[in-house]
Amino acid sequence: MTRRNLFYAQSGGVTPVINASAAAVIQTAREHPKRIGKVLAGQNGILGALQENLIDTSCETKGSIEGLIRTPGGAFGSCRYKLKSFAENQAEYERLITVFKAHNIGYFLYNGGGDSADTCLKVSQISEQMGYPIQAIHVPKTIDNDLPLTDNCPGFGSVAKYVAISTREAALDIESMCATSTKVFILEVMGRHAGWIAGASSLAATERGDAPHIILFPEIAFDQTKFLSKVSDCVKRFGYCVVVASEGTSTADGRLLADQGETDAFGHAQLGGLAPLLASMVKEHLGFKYHWAVADYLQRAARHIASQTDVDQAIALGRAAVELALEGANAIMPTIERKPGKQYRWRIGAAPLHRVANREKKMPRRFISKDGFAVTAAGKAYFEPLIAGEAYPDYHRGMPRYTRLKKVLVPKRCIPWQT
Amino acid sequence: MTRRNLFYAQSGGVTPVINASAAAVIQTAREHPKRIGKVLAGQNGILGALQENLIDTSCETKGSIEGLIRTPGGAFGSCRYKLKSFAENQAEYERLITVFKAHNIGYFLYNGGGDSADTCLKVSQISEQMGYPIQAIHVPKTIDNDLPLTDNCPGFGSVAKYVAISTREAALDIESMCATSTKVFILEVMGRHAGWIAGASSLAATERGDAPHIILFPEIAFDQTKFLSKVSDCVKRFGYCVVVASEGTSTADGRLLADQGETDAFGHAQLGGLAPLLASMVKEHLGFKYHWAVADYLQRAARHIASQTDVDQAIALGRAAVELALEGANAIMPTIERKPGKQYRWRIGAAPLHRVANREKKMPRRFISKDGFAVTAAGKAYFEPLIAGEAYPDYHRGMPRYTRLKKVLVPKRCIPWQT
Numbered sequence: 001m002t003r004r005n006l007f008y009a010q011s012g013g014v015t016p017v018i019n020a021s022a023a024a025v026i027q028t029a030r031e032h033p034k035r036i037g038k039v040l041a042g043q044n045g046i047l048g049a050l051q052e053n054l055i056d057t058s059c060e061t062k063g064s065i066e067g068l069i070r071t072p073g074g075a076f077g078s079c080r081y082k083l084k085s086f087a088e089n090q091a092e093y094e095r096l097i098t099v100f101k102a103h104n105i106g107y108f109l110y111n112g113g114g115d116s117a118d119t120c121l122k123v124s125q126i127s128e129q130m131g132y133p134i135q136a137i138h139v140p141k142t143i144d145n146d147l148p149l150t151d152n153c154p155g156f157g158s159v160a161k162y163v164a165i166s167t168r169e170a171a172l173d174i175e176s177m178c179a180t181s182t183k184v185f186i187l188e189v190m191g192r193h194a195g196w197i198a199g200a201s202s203l204a205a206t207e208r209g210d211a212p213h214i215i216l217f218p219e220i221a222f223d224q225t226k227f228l229s230k231v232s233d234c235v236k237r238f239g240y241c242v243v244v245a246s247e248g249t250s251t252a253d254g255r256l257l258a259d260q261g262e263t264d265a266f267g268h269a270q271l272g273g274l275a276p277l278l279a280s281m282v283k284e285h286l287g288f289k290y291h292w293a294v295a296d297y298l299q300r301a302a303r304h305i306a307s308q309t310d311v312d313q314a315i316a317l318g319r320a321a322v323e324l325a326l327e328g329a330n331a332i333m334p335t336i337e338r339k340p341g342k343q344y345r346w347r348i349g350a351a352p353l354h355r356v357a358n359r360e361k362k363m364p365r366r367f368i369s370k371d372g373f374a375v376t377a378a379g380k381a382y383f384e385p386l387i388a389g390e391a392y393p394d395y396h397r398g399m400p401r402y403t404r405l406k407k408v409l410v411p412k413r414c415i416p417w418q419t
Numbered sequence: 420m421t422r423r424n425l426f427y428a429q430s431g432g433v434t435p436v437i438n439a440s441a442a443a444v445i446q447t448a449r450e451h452p453k454r455i456g457k458v459l460a461g462q463n464g465i466l467g468a469l470q471e472n473l474i475d476t477s478c479e480t481k482g483s484i485e486g487l488i489r490t491p492g493g494a495f496g497s498c499r500y501k502l503k504s505f506a507e508n509q510a511e512y513e514r515l516i517t518v519f520k521a522h523n524i525g526y527f528l529y530n531g532g533g534d535s536a537d538t539c540l541k542v543s544q545i546s547e548q549m550g551y552p553i554q555a556i557h558v559p560k561t562i563d564n565d566l567p568l569t570d571n572c573p574g575f576g577s578v579a580k581y582v583a584i585s586t587r588e589a590a591l592d593i594e595s596m597c598a599t600s601t602k603v604f605i606l607e608v609m610g611r612h613a614g615w616i617a618g619a620s621s622l623a624a625t626e627r628g629d630a631p632h633i634i635l636f637p638e639i640a641f642d643q644t645k646f647l648s649k650v651s652d653c654v655k656r657f658g659y660c661v662v663v664a665s666e667g668t669s670t671a672d673g674r675l676l677a678d679q680g681e682t683d684a685f686g687h688a689q690l691g692g693l694a695p696l697l698a699s700m701v702k703e704h705l706g707f708k709y710h711w712a713v714a715d716y717l718q719r720a721a722r723h724i725a726s727q728t729d730v731d732q733a734i735a736l737g738r739a740a741v742e743l744a745l746e747g748a749n750a751i752m753p754t755i756e757r758k759p760g761k762q763y764r765w766r767i768g769a770a771p772l773h774r775v776a777n778r779e780k781k782m783p784r785r786f787i788s789k790d791g792f793a794v795t796a797a798g799k800a801y802f803e804p805l806i807a808g809e810a811y812p813d814y815h816r817g818m819p820r821y822t823r824l825k826k827v828l829v830p831k832r833c834i835p836w837q838t
Contacts, residue, residue: 014595044598073591079599165819169720172492172821176433179463180498185716203818273695275713294694296712297604301588305723307817387817398726398806399622400584402591 004106009042011112014074015155016303017314023068024318045079059408067403070393072303102413113142118357124331138333145196149351150335157310160200161387162302168204171211178240183288188275191246201244202375211242218248220372308389344385423525428461430531433493434574435722436733442487443737464498478827486822489812491722521832526744532561537776543750557752564615565779568770569754576729579619580806581721587623590630597659602707607694610665620663621794630661637667639791727808763804
């Protein structure tokens with residue numbers, strides 16, 4: 001049985017638990033020294049392979065790898081870089097093969113979201129189309145929770161927990177001040193095309209009247225009149241109103257409410273600034289004193305309040321990806337399957353990559369209330385188990401102890417990459 | 420020895436630990452049933468006294484009061500309401516005496532910041548000026564940490580911890596993405612006139628090059644050229660730049676960078692929107708891809724990651740306030756004194772209210788680096804012990820269990836208040 005190296009890389013926006021998947025990949029690979037040589041991690045995702053910047057994870061101690069489980073960010077560097085098609089840029093694929101050959105890489109594990117699944121799928125096709133034997137496995141992660149064929153995505157549960165807790169906490173603040181001060185609070189959260197993150201804020205409420213009073217989903221066309229009327233009604237009934245808004249909130253014609261007219265490397269609009277926009281709308285039409293917050297990166301880096309379920313699943317998926325590789329699988333992604341029954345239980349499944357790449361799973365309509373401003377009981381039942389458990393990091397002098405790796409690069413064997 | 424009731428109220432912006440002071444006040448009062456009758460809490464601060472909305476805390480269980488120690492917001496409602504001077508509105512003071520008399524209130528404990536200290540001072544003068552015997556004690560709290568004569572203020576340590584952790588976490592995110600994505604991240608934090616909160620973000624850094632790379636203080640006049648040059652330099656050296664900006668950042672002529680032209684009930688400008696302003700500055704002049712976050716209420720409500728030191732001090736000050744009242748003190752505020760020596764140790768002191776009210780303690784210049792963008796070693800040594808320890812709340816189904824009180828109002832005995 002040949003012994004080949006495993007390439008692992010992180011792609012797209014990072015999450016509080018992507019490093020937990022990385023740790024599991026490395027730990028599982030180390031359990032199979034006869035089949036897997038070294039785990040070489042790409043510095044900055046797929047760019048690490050193209051530029052032959054390969055981090056030798058065998059230089060990292062057992063303790064450091066274990067520490068990754070409790071460290072946010074992307075320990076090896078991530079990237080927003082989309083491989084073109086074979087037809088458009090064959091040279092890129094030839095370059096990958098050159099680097100893979102030079103470093104005896106037989107396993108390609110890519111840890112990312114929908115766009116990254118596309119990259120992974122393209123790599124998986126190298127074997128077939130270009131005759132180089134490689135197995136490509138996608139390790140899912142995305143705080144957006146928008147990958148199809150998996151019940152949920154690692155990263156989401158922790159962001160959901162952060163957003164639900166932050167909503168509950170901020171609501172207590174506003175409630176105690178609303179008699180003489182702020183009446184409307186708007187929290188903008190991530191979610192370009194799907195309202196999963198905003199939806200999770202519904203867990204902040206346990207009794208009628210609890211915040212959030214209004215959730216804005218990308219799935220529901222924004223109607224200013226209905227929105228303002230609901231805000232006004234909440235202030236009248238409860239004395240204050242808490243709004244949680246997805247950055248991707250759009251009008252009926254599909255235009256983003258807060259389009260800044262800029263796009264990222266994947267052609268996505270770069271969002272932000274919805275909260276102040278909604279606040280000025282409230283001020284102008286209703287005259288209420290407002291406050292707003294934009295959580296931005298804080299929400300997807302908040303490892304200090306990660307969900308234990310999320311961490312467990314990130315680890316399980318990293319482990320499953322290596323096991324799938326050892327079983328000879330290719331073009332596949334391990335998934336989370338929710339078992340039927342009242343008690344939440346889950347197991348690892350698998351989905352073919354061609355059915356995953358470039359597809360987005362939105363919030364089902366049955367998870368959103370009839371008026372479009374809240375989450376139904378079915379939706380809350382979906383969300384709740386994903387935020388269960390507190391996976392606290394260790395602390396040192398009041399601050400979380402996050403792991404930094406040595407990141408020793410493997411000596412280069414190829415000529416520099418020319419783009 | 421006469422037995423009189425104790426009035427307690429919360430004032431101004433709430434904190435993650437103001438309820439811990441409330442719990443301590445109530446618990447300590449309950450230990451002295453011969454001297455103190457009931458603790459009557461003002462609903463919405465001093466308004467509760469004026470409107471005779473008095474919450475009977477004796478209806479709350481021991482467990483509920485204990486639960487307040489782990490609950491953010493202001494459990495009895497807070498307010499932004501400033502008493503006018505005797506000369507301007509004597510009727511207000513007469514009303515207070517009417518309510519105090521009707522409910523046998525002999526102790527007035529007011530839990531707030533600088534403006535509230537002024538209110539408390541005015542109440543303390545009722546004894547003298549209007550012949551009604553009452554002792555007024557101010558229980559300090561403010562996330563702004565700007566009260567004089569106390570080493571620090573309850574509420575600040577927890578916000579400092581939240582901001583330092585959030586900065587470290589977001590920085591790991593940006594660092595892992597900066598090769599192909601965001602280069603500049605701006606976090607806007609609270610702090611109208613003093614940079615304590617922004618300064619605490621310095622604890623995120625342990626090694627040279629660590630974030631935050633730039634801190635903007637209200638104490639240092641903003642210079643756009645120097646700022647942009649520093650941002651550019653950081654991106655060149657580290658690949659990315661993390662900026663933590665106080666909302667009160669101002670130009671040399673004292674104009675707020677992000678003045679929205681609105682004021683609160685105390686005449687303070689209502690701030691917000693500095694982060695997007697700085698981001699657009701960076702974009703326009705340097706062209707870097709940016710992200711920004713505005714923590715707003717999330718920072719001062721984040722009980723989920725409160726500092727244990729902060730909680731301990733909030734409790735100690737609540738207890739000390741009742742003890743001072745029992746000793747016959749008036750017009751006084753218990754304080755935190757830092758004991759000399761390398762190891763952090765503190766004790767309770769006291770300061771006369773006329774030396775506290777309406778004074779703001781800014782960051783001393785020696786805590787700010789020469790270039791005005793960082794915190795010195797002396798500053799970090801000041802901040803560090805204040806964030807020590809993690810005072811986690813209890814959790815239930817993934818969410819923190821925060822206490823809600825019954826808030827039973829005492830039957831009214833006076834005619835309604837006419838403003």
